[in-house]
Amino acid sequence: MASHGARGRSGGRPTLEEVAARAGVGRGTVSRVINGSPRVSDATRAAVEAAVAELGYVPNTAARALAANRTDAIALVVPEPETRFFAEPYFSDMLKGVGAELSDTEMQLLLIFAGSDRERQRLAQYLAAHRVDGVLLVSVHADDPLPDLLSQLEIPAVISGPRSARESLASVDSDNYGGARSAVEHLLSRGRRHIAHITGRLDVYGAQRRVDGYRAALRDAGHDADERLIEAGDFTEEGGRSAMVELLRRRPDLDAVFAGSDVTAAGARQALREAGRRIPDDVALVGYDDSAIARHMEPPLTSVRQPIEEMGRAMIDLLLTEIADRRPAASRGLERHQVVLATELVERASS
Amino acid sequence: MASHGARGRSGGRPTLEEVAARAGVGRGTVSRVINGSPRVSDATRAAVEAAVAELGYVPNTAARALAANRTDAIALVVPEPETRFFAEPYFSDMLKGVGAELSDTEMQLLLIFAGSDRERQRLAQYLAAHRVDGVLLVSVHADDPLPDLLSQLEIPAVISGPRSARESLASVDSDNYGGARSAVEHLLSRGRRHIAHITGRLDVYGAQRRVDGYRAALRDAGHDADERLIEAGDFTEEGGRSAMVELLRRRPDLDAVFAGSDVTAAGARQALREAGRRIPDDVALVGYDDSAIARHMEPPLTSVRQPIEEMGRAMIDLLLTEIADRRPAASRGLERHQVVLATELVERASS
């Protein structure tokens, strides 16, 4: 009795109502069983479950979403071009943690790229349509309007990286400051005295914090910071190479380099090689991220490991909590969830 | 007047009805405007569009999905562990093509991994719930039950790679057979006579086809196929290395290697180096995929380029057509869409 032309194909998926009829109970009871409500007698539950199995019933997500005003889906938003997503191990590790933590949930994960303006446009539409219950925002840049949009739309969200003061979103971060400190302290303990730093992209909060940590470690050790020992990179190999060239020109006497990422370190290594400097004999090198690159570099690279996978897990935990008590961060006052995970220095032959 | 406790939060999203009231028209008319029906007068359309803009109306996807029985979303299913997804450039190129082709559509793309049994279980649930309008299946293995499941559920789907006889799904493939032929013919034309082949994983159709092409090229050139010149790899670097070691042991006189992928070629190169063979002087090497690895190898690797991005585009085209005329492949008889795109040999210093 399909009244709409487009319906009734595909052999007719069974509905709640049909399951109820089959089990000899009411619609509400079946709904309770499906949703795991405790207020159902064991006998009834068994009868309903049998009917569900016989009919091969699968709930209609659209109907549920409409009635209950939730989608059972969350989005992992990557505000970067896809290229970077695949190039940086950060994202794949993050995805692994997120996926693992989500695997015993009913939640569906969507991956959304928002690198170009056009993609951002689409994303805004998407969020406005409330097609997800929550958002994981990885790699937030300074002045990014996304966090504001999110809290305006009152969509639960968790960002990775440090949170700037004005934002009211929950966040998970690794201790970039401490990680940088430990790298520099390590180099100092190895007797290095002229330690340079190639930064990451400074519009990424984390990179900025690493610079702070670098400065603090030097200051605490009684070294005066020489600005000529700091050069901006951009997380790319080429950026690392050219920054290294520049540093060697300015301070030919440097004996150690702390790079803002492993990829940057790879670029720096190249420049050092070309300049005839041996690693670690002439110049010690330390990277950041402890990615596969670090292990495979020649010589193997000392690097600061971030617990990225754990960060992913933590982000999901926070987000699910946030969704569960449906009160977006903004409206719950100042008390905001912020998790900071420790880093670990992995020592290898390059330092 | 929110009757459900959970509703009416978030400042009340405007509904179709409210837009209709504001524009002084009926519900149906607004729906027609939203969906771009031509049967609306210009004046009315303008009035509705104004109301939409003033109210900031965004259609409720769940309601639409429920009423129209479509989701405006398609899934890109990767039947592989995530690790492989990130490791092989194939997927990122594919994703790029798919994304590009989809960007002027309303369709949402979901990325779903189905590497483990558990993930497959979830996927089956997901598909049974008809949460997507169509599926893109990349990297299908032999005996994979997914294609059958898909046609059973009557979900429009397109697979990448050659289609086995029994499947009724549309497919897009690159010419693996021809690509392999061209690689071998190239090596022959360079005067190589003992050409070995390290295969990909043979449960992947494409890898099998490459073996066929390799054999055919040799046969046509009047060489008798020596099975000792063929060794199975698995698309990994380590697999390529150990296969090469084995080949060198069996046929120390070989003077060329055609590898099933660039990554495999990288492994082979390593083994050749260790054995003291120079590339291309002693042994010529050709890869497959023309990925970034090929360009950066030392020496740069000759490789067969597959138009992966174009494949992604073509898959989307097919799928959207399939969805548009809502008739899944199976029910439309034998005439099935199958697109095969040509490959191109990119010559570099390794051969």
Next chain:
DNA sequence: ATCACTTGTGGGAGCGCTCCCACACTACCT
């Protein structure tokens, strides 16, 4: 003037759920 279309429009019915109120029934106190 009549008929036969075509074009534009309004609104009822229905998609398959969830939420919640109402009600029956039991158990245990006063």
Next chain:
DNA sequence: AGGTAGTGTGGGAGCGCTCCCACAAGTGAT
């Protein structure tokens, strides 16, 4: 006996759309 909980259950109302039927109004042929 009457009250007061608590427990399990049925089903109405409603979520915000799309589809389609009905109908008004216009257009041209007869």
